[in-house]
Each structure stands twice: as structure tokens, then as C-alpha cells.
Amino acid sequence: MAQAYKGILGDYKRKKEEEVRVRGRVADRADEGGFGIKDSTYSKRAERKLYVNTRQQLFGYRARTRDMFKRSFKEKGMIKMSTYLVTYRVGDIVDIKANAAQQKGMPHKYYQGRTGVVYNVTPSAVGVIVKKPVGNRYIEKRVNLRIEHVKHSKSRQEFLERVKVNSVKSKEAKEKGVKVSLKRIPTLPREARTVAAAGAPPQTIVPVPYETTI
Template sequence: MKVVRIEIFYFETMGVFCFFLTGVVPLATYMRIYKKGDIVDIKGMGTVQQGMPHKCYHGKTGRVYNVTQHAVGIVVNKQVKGKILAKRINVRIEHIKHSKSRDSFLKRVKENDQKKKEAKEKGTWVQLKRQPAPPREAHFVRTNGKQPELLEPIPYEFMA
């Protein structure tokens, strides 16, 4: 006997969408402005079933390519077997939010521009590349009168 796998739109999505949100959607959701080229995160909201993304797009990040009255067209990368395809999907605005993935980069760009401007005025060179965190400074460890213990690995014994 062959077991048939059911392929339904909401199949196995019990812990995926925001099922704990009920009632009226906050107005801030509708007041956000989306423009072409914005980077958005897709997060399905269970209270609004219209324009809901498929479960495979939940949690993905994409770029807005089209804006309509109630929905937004998004280009999202989807892995299909060995390929990554750029899929175009339409999602209502309740199911998306602005992504914060680029904020730290834009902040760093502003800081670097400021550093370059100051260095140009002074006529000096400035390091703009990010550097790894340096090792901790040398310091004394207080034992409060207790003797330090010497830890050694236990020698291997073959048990026949």
C-alpha cells in the first residue's frame, strides 16, 4: 500500500505563522511606506489569510519590485534542488516588514565618510577596514587565598 503525501497550502504550518496574534491588526502595520528597491522580511500573519505567502517564503528576505494598494511584489530567492531561482511573489502588507539587515552597513558607510572627511582636512591616513577584536589585556587573576588546581587528562586504559 502506498502512502500519499498531502500537499495543501497550509499543511504542517502549525508552528510557523503568528497564530497567537488575534483580533484587529495594529494601524502601524498599514502606515508603513514601501518603495521599489526596499529590502523586506516576509513573516506570515495568521490573522489575515488574504495575500498570505506560502510557507516556503516565511522568514525569507526579498526586494520590493512592485507596489499596489494593498499588496507588494517581492523578488525572493528560492532553492529548488540544486538551483537558486529568483521568484516574484505578491504578498499583502500585513505579512511583511522592513528588514534591518542593511542598517548596520549604512551606519558604517556614514561613519567611514565622516572619518574620510576629517582625515582629508588633517591630511592624514585613516584605517576604514573592520578589524577583529584584539585579545584581552594582561591582568592578574586573584585566587583569594585558594591554591590553583592542576587539571590533567585521564590516561587511556584499555579494558579487555
């Protein structure tokens, strides 16, 4: 710890000495009258290089992932053999879920739980394209993961089932000569109804007054 502190302190001193030398050269050029656009640009770049962050990296690549990468309930231990029998093809939609039992080919913590498209397949891994929002745009990130850390996504399963149902409805409506709406309808409010009060007169319910047994 002491050696690391001395190393950081030495770097800081060297940066300060370089800063003093650069500022001295800039001041000399200004006194000589040769402080043009090119010189000022050079001086700004030189000063900008001085303020480099010399702090240590305080956390690791997989830091703060104790809960993120933990195994599910009753799924600890060796990886099931069925994991290696799944077939992945280019264009498949997959969900990224890291399996902590296999440390090779794990995704970065940013990609945990995200969905992507397979663009490359190898004997033990797949390449996945994930769209990452950066500012006001999306960047396609290509991530290589072992097959233990991916699984087929069910995001399109409901859509494909609805396509089949709509195809049947459309065919039946065409045979009957009627129009049918294939749009999804949200849950509607309950319809109005009448409550029979015969033999059950309405009662007014009020809270029971406070009573003490002491």
C-alpha cells in the same frame, strides 16, 4: 472513505490492464521484426506513463504550520492600523512574515522569514522577488503578498550607519594628513596584564571532602 478506496482501486486496475495491453503490443511488434528505434522509444514512453503515482495528497497547502504562522506574544487580536500606514516603494528590501489574522495574500510556508526586493506595488499588496536555491543555481521567484505579511528589512541599517561613520573618519583623516583604516576589526583577545599579589599570598583550592551527617 469506502468510495474513495474503491475509486483508487479502480484506477489501479485500469492502469494494470493498460500495462498488459501495451506490453502485448510491444511483444507482437518484436515478433514481427518491426521493433525499430522509433517503436522502442514509443514503447518506453508508453510504459513510463503507466507508472503514475495515483496516491492521494496527504497534506494540505498550509499543513504543519501551527507554530510557523502563530502570532507573537501579546500581539494577538486585530491588526494595528499602523500596519496600513507604511509606505512601500519599488526597490525596498522587505522581510516576509505572515500575519495569521489576515488569511488573504499569505505567503507559502517556504517563503516565511525570507528577505526579498519589492518589484511591484498595488493599493493593498506588493510583489516581492525572492531568490530560491534550486540545485546549483538561484531562481528569482515573484511572490504577491498583502502588506500585512511584509515589513521593511533592517539588514542594511548597520551598513548605512557604518557608511556615515566612515565618511566622517575619512574627512577628518584627510584634514589631518594621516591614514586611517576603515575596515571592521573583529573582537581581539584581552591584553596581557599583571596581577598584584602583595598582601594576598596565593592559595591552593581543593574540593571539600565528602562528609555524611547520618
